[in-house]
Amino acid sequence: MKLRYIFITPFLFFGCGGLPPEDGFIDVDSLHTISNFPIGAALRFLPFRNDPALQRLQKHHFDSYTAGNDMKMYSIMPEEGVYDFSLIDAILAYTQENDQRLFGHNLIWHSSTPNWVKKKAQKDPEWLSDFMKRYIYTYVGRYRGAVHGWDVVNEGLRTKGGGYREDSIWYEVLGSRYIEQAFHYAHEADPEAVLFYNDFNTERDLEKFNFMIDMVEDFIKRGVPISGIGFQMHIRMDIPNEVIASTLQRAADTGLQIHLSEVDIIFNHHDDTRGGGVQKLKTLTPKMEQAQAQKYYELALMYQNLIPADQQYGITLWGFNDRDTWIRPFFGIQDWPTIYDERLQPKPALYGFLKGLR
Ligand code: G3I
Numbered sequence: 001m002k003l004r005y006i007f008i009t010p011f012l013f014f015g016c017g018g019l020p021p022e023d024g025f026i027d028v029d030s031l032h033t034i035s036n037f038p039i040g041a042a043l044r045f046l047p048f049r050n051d052p053a054l055q056r057l058q059k060h061h062f063d064s065y066t067a068g069n070d071m072k073m074y075s076i077m078p079e080e081g082v083y084d085f086s087l088i089d090a091i092l093a094y095t096q097e098n099d100q101r102l103f104g105h106n107l108i109w110h111s112s113t114p115n116w117v118k119k120k121a122q123k124d125p126e127w128l129s130d131f132m133k134r135y136i137y138t139y140v141g142r143y144r145g146a147v148h149g150w151d152v153v154n155e156g157l158r159t160k161g162g163g164y165r166e167d168s169i170w171y172e173v174l175g176s177r178y179i180e181q182a183f184h185y186a187h188e189a190d191p192e193a194v195l196f197y198n199d200f201n202t203e204r205d206l207e208k209f210n211f212m213i214d215m216v217e218d219f220i221k222r223g224v225p226i227s228g229i230g231f232q233m234h235i236r237m238d239i240p241n242e243v244i245a246s247t248l249q250r251a252a253d254t255g256l257q258i259h260l261s262e263v264d265i266i267f268n269h270h271d272d273t274r275g276g277g278v279q280k281l282k283t284l285t286p287k288m289e290q291a292q293a294q295k296y297y298e299l300a301l302m303y304q305n306l307i308p309a310d311q312q313y314g315i316t317l318w319g320f321n322d323r324d325t326w327i328r329p330f331f332g333i334q335d336w337p338t339i340y341d342e343r344l345q346p347k348p349a350l351y352g353f354l355k356g357l358r
Contacts, residue, residue, distance in 0.1 A: 011353065013348040014294035025056055028346055028354070033061040035357040036304075038101055038314035040064030042262065045091050047324075053344050057320070064101040066261070066316050067091060068326070071104055072112035075140065080116050083138060089318035092146055103316065104143070105261075106151035106198065107136055108182045110168030118169045125173045132170075132178065133185050139190035149194030149313065151230055151261065152186045153179050157199055159272050179215070180224040184329050194313065196321070198230030198261055203244045216254055228257030228313055233299070236266050237291060241298055248306045258307045262318035264337035265349070266327055277331030284336045284354035293352030296339065300356025322347075 032039040041062050048054055058065075069075055070087045079084055095102040106112065113281060119130035141152065156179050158165050165171055170178045179197070186195050197216060200211045212229070219226045229251050235244070251258055267288060271275040281288070319325045321340035328335060339350040 003014070011134045011217055012290060013297070013351040020045075021047060025053070028344055029336050031061040031350075031354060033286055034354060035315075036309065037312035038064040039322045039357070040066050040101070040104070040314055040316035041102060042066040042318045043067040043314060044068045045070050045087055045094075045322075049090070049094070053326075054321075054324075057340065057344060059098055062100065065095045065105055066103045066105050068105075068319065069112075069228060072106060072109065073077065073117070073135070074112050074114045077135070078114060080120070085142065088143070092143070092209060096146075101148045101314075102143075102146065104140075104147040104150035104193075106154040107139070107186060108132065108152065108156075108170060108178070109154035110165060110170060111155065113169055121169050121173050128169070128173045129178075129181075129242070132174075132182060136182060136233055137189050140186050141294075142195065142205065144190040145192065147193065149189075149196060149228070149257075149259075150186055151198040152182050152195045154198045155200065156197070156214075157208055157212060159201070160205060161207040175320040180219060180222075183219070192323050194227045195224060195225060195229040196230040196257070196259060196261070196313075198232060198259075200232040200234055200262075203231050203233055203235065203247045204239050204310075206243075206247070206273055209247050209250075211251060213254070218254070218357070220254065220256075226256065228259055230253065230259045231261035232318075233260045234262055234266070234318065235295075235299075236269065241302065244299070245302050245306060248297035252311055256311065257313040258311050259313040260303060260315040261303065262301070263299070263315060264325065264327065265292055265299075265336045266316050266337040267292070268331075268333050268335050270331045274330055275332045277335075278334030279333045283347050288336075289348045293348035296354070297352035297356040300353055304356070 039062055041058060045067065069089060076085065079179065088260050092102055112354055156165055164176045183195055186193065199212060202212050216226060216229060225326060268279055288305055317338065320338050321344055322336045322338050323342040327337050339347055341347050
């Protein structure tokens with residue numbers, strides 16, 4: 001494996017200091033303007049569209065938009081036979097008005113499959129296969145040329161180690177072939193869309209990573225229309241850079257697009273399950289803030305140095321402020337994983353990220 005060395009030097013990242021101006025907006029360099037590749041954030045549109053402060057920051061920093069939940073199957077088809085695209089149409093209008101790329105998260109994910117689909121699939125396996133095809137054709141077809149890329153299958157592999165995720169209705173009923181079928185359908189519905197396999201912990205769990213790469217390389221060999229690998233990159237401060245660098249490098253060697261699709265950096269630990277957080281650190285100290293800034297810096301640098309420019313699909317943050325982060329409600333802990341604080345003021349992490357992108 002080729003290994004290009006990266007040199008990383010620690011330095012201090014200063015926050016804004018003092019009180020925020022009256023309108024709360026601190027003028028800092030724009031992430032996407034500084035970056036050579038798109039920079040995105042995941043958002044929930046309903047609160048977002050009524051939050052001018054958040055919108056101002058979003059427009060300033062990001063040129064790519066991922067819907068945190070609004071584009072998932074449970075949002076679009078909460079009941080049988082009824083597609084609700086109204087929110088996505090509104091999101092698309094917003095991104096077009098603001099010259100942003102809309103990224104589709106996601107088409108097939110065990111965790112966003114509504115219960116009515118699961119129930120029906122258990123009784124009638126053939127129905128599921130047909131439903132998947134119709135769903136992807138209808139959805140991707142409707143946004144052909146408008147949604148730039150898709151997480152076609154999300155988290156199709158086991159949480160830990162190698163192997164397909166067995167606790168998924170899609171795998172249970174259709175076997176592992178559903179993954180490649182989904183890619184074929186998405187490609188048929190929009191031949192120009194950039195199609196990703198997206199998963200978590202693949203930057204650190206080498207068994208899981210190797211399984212994913214074998215699957216992806218097999219797809220490439222057999223002409224399954226995959227165009228990219230999404231690393232969710234929900235990392236912790238103690239995940240070694242050397243491990244992240246080696247997996248990024250190896251993924252880049254496939255020649256596919258590489259998307260850091262859901263970045264955040266947490267301090268505390270968890271076991272990957274809802275409510276499974278372990279509150280080791282209770283408050284955020286200036287020292288921790290500096291260390292986090294350094295980690296954001298290093299991550300941006302690794303992406304720049306290890307992923308060839310024509311494979312850099314971009315870096316997307318999974319929310320960009322500690323007020324709205326999914327980490328707190330999901331794991332049931334206090335943490336500070338993002339680049340803006342609860343009052344929507346910049347953290348040293350923002351400056352670290354900016355420096356890495358520069
Ligand atoms: O909107 C309801 C609210 O009305 C209700 O009071 C509240 C009580 O539980 O629930 C709210 O809905 C929650 C929704 O997030 C909005 O906050 C759902 O329960 C909750 O299940 C849902 O969780 C989302 C999760 O995916 C499941 O779809 C998280 O916000 C979202 O951040 C998370 O995102 C995933 C990615 O899609 C895939 N990778 C991992 C990532 C983090 O888990």
